[in-house]
Amino acid sequence: MIYGIGEFVTPEGRAAQAGKKQGQVKILQNAYILVRNGRIAEIGEGKPPFTGPSLDVEGRVVTPGLVDPHTHAVFAGSRVEEFLARAQGEKYTGGGILTTVAATQAASEEELVHLAKPRLLRMLSQGVTTVEIKSGYGLTLKDERKMLLAIRKLSEGLPMTLVPTFLGAHAFPPELSREQYLDILVEEMIPSVAKESLAQFCDVFCDHGFYTVEEACRILTAARAFGLGLKIHADELSYVGAAELAGELAATSADHLLYISEAGIAALARAGTVAVLLPGTAFVLDEPYPPARKLIEAGVPVALGTDFNPGSCPLASLPWVMSLAVLKLRMTPEEVLSAVTLNAAAALGLAGELGSVEPGKRADLVVWDIQSFREIPYWMGQNLVWAVIKGGHKVISPDSRS
Ligand code: NIG
Ligand code: FE
Numbered sequence: 466m467i468y469g470i471g472e473f474v475t476p477e478g479r480a481a482q483a484g485k486k487q488g489q490v491k492i493l494q495n496a497y498i499l500v501r502n503g504r505i506a507e508i509g510e511g512k513p514p515f516t517g518p519s520l521d522v523e524g525r526v527v528t529p530g531l532v533d534p535h536t537h538a539v540f541a542g543s544r545v546e547e548f549l550a551r552a553q554g555e556k557y558t559g560g561g562i563l564t565t566v567a568a569t570q571a572a573s574e575e576e577l578v579h580l581a582k583p584r585l586l587r588m589l590s591q592g593v594t595t596v597e598i599k600s601g602y603g604l605t606l607k608d609e610r611k612m613l614l615a616i617r618k619l620s621e622g623l624p625m626t627l628v629p630t631f632l633g634a635h636a637f638p639p640e641l642s643r644e645q646y647l648d649i650l651v652e653e654m655i656p657s658v659a660k661e662s663l664a665q666f667c668d669v670f671c672d673h674g675f676y677t678v679e680e681a682c683r684i685l686t687a688a689r690a691f692g693l694g695l696k697i698h699a700d701e702l703s704y705v706g707a708a709e710l711a712g713e714l715a716a717t718s719a720d721h722l723l724y725i726s727e728a729g730i731a732a733l734a735r736a737g738t739v740a741v742l743l744p745g746t747a748f749v750l751d752e753p754y755p756p757a758r759k760l761i762e763a764g765v766p767v768a769l770g771t772d773f774n775p776g777s778c779p780l781a782s783l784p785w786v787m788s789l790a791v792l793k794l795r796m797t798p799e800e801v802l803s804a805v806t807l808n809a810a811a812a813l814g815l816a817g818e819l820g821s822v823e824p825g826k827r828a829d830l831v832v833w834d835i836q837s838f839r840e841i842p843y844w845m846g847q848n849l850v851w852a853v854i855k856g857g858h859k860v861i862s863p864d865s866r867s
Pocket of ligand 2: 535536537698772
């Protein structure tokens with residue numbers, strides 16, 4: 466049992482919340498939460514009716530565990546020189562992806578696990594209990610499989626829910642023709658990844674200089690036939706109509722959307738596709754921010770993620786992204802909270818299971834050392850987490866913080 470909660474706040478529901486509903490969260494003062502078998506059993510106000518093993522949070526804030534629905538957290542090598550060159554005015558083209566591909570191909574599965582583990586633990590210490598991780602720095606069946614196996618290993622060794630996504634269509638390997646690689650993706654890689662259950666989603670980098678809308682459609686249609694959920698890196702570097710495709714395919718999520726069109730917004734709204742916005746990338750690349758207000762007003766459920774990767778976004782802090790969402794996307798703290806919990810869970814097909822604190826859902830909770838959840842995006846760049854509970858177990862504890 467967790468008691469002495471000064472402010473308890475959660476979105477509600479088992480599906481993504483859109484429009485006005487995205488900004489409506491449940492708030493209780495002086496609350497308690499009863500956990501049984503790793504799940505939420507009861508939520509109440511006032512004096513708890515139960516004695517037994519308990520955690521007094523002494524008036525602090527409790528929210529659902531945060532969900533980061535878009536990362537590239539498994540990779541080898543660094544691109545610090547590319548980062549610094551960009552800071553001096555060079556443009557991001559995505560060409561650096563192949564630098565990370567070379568380093569990742571040269572690394573073993575164990576090395577990838579060893580490199581990614583501390584990154585994920587830093588995310589956990591900031592309140593993130595569920596993380597999506599993409600492959601895409603392998604670009605051969607062997608190396609993509611190695612990345613996905615590394616994600617599986619990581620999830621066995623960490624108190625976090627990790628969701629693997631196959632992003633073989635991230636770039637084109639220089640040693641093959643475009644047509645050759647497309648055939649390999651569709652005829653060998655997707656079937657093999659699906660058969661081994663190595664991924665839950667398939668994603669495509671659909672953008673200028675990368676996969677065309679037609680190619681993305683072919684890849685995602687094949688992925689769907691093998692039972693994979695669909696995601697698209699859509700209209701990130703330029704407008705290509707990728708959001709329209711996401712709507713047409715009723716993809717689970719369309720991500721980035723810096724250059725989304727009005728038709729793209731309408732297509733996402735019609736399909737109920739979650740827009741995963743990644744303002745950290747716009748911040749790092751000094752690009753325009755995605756139109757969050759327009760998306761919300763059009764009734765598209767908005768989620769937020771970090772896009773953590775060694776190229777376009779070395780920023781791994783979801784709370785920092787929450788600050789960017791308030792400041793640059795003009796989202797309210799309530800909308801932002803839904804975006805990093807329930808809507809992010811929906812972007813991973815997990816909204817029935819986690820993303821809000823309600824009876825029956827998994828007991829993933831964050832205790833914050835503040836007076837109100839509205840302060841999470843306000844005290845920028847500071848770790849305000851006091852404790853993290855995953856599946857009913859304390860995994861970051863107050864003793865290590867005070
Ligand atoms: O989401 N857009 C493609 N992929 C990543 C960047 C990957 C990289 O630069 O290594 C992104 O921005
Ligand atoms: Fe990305």
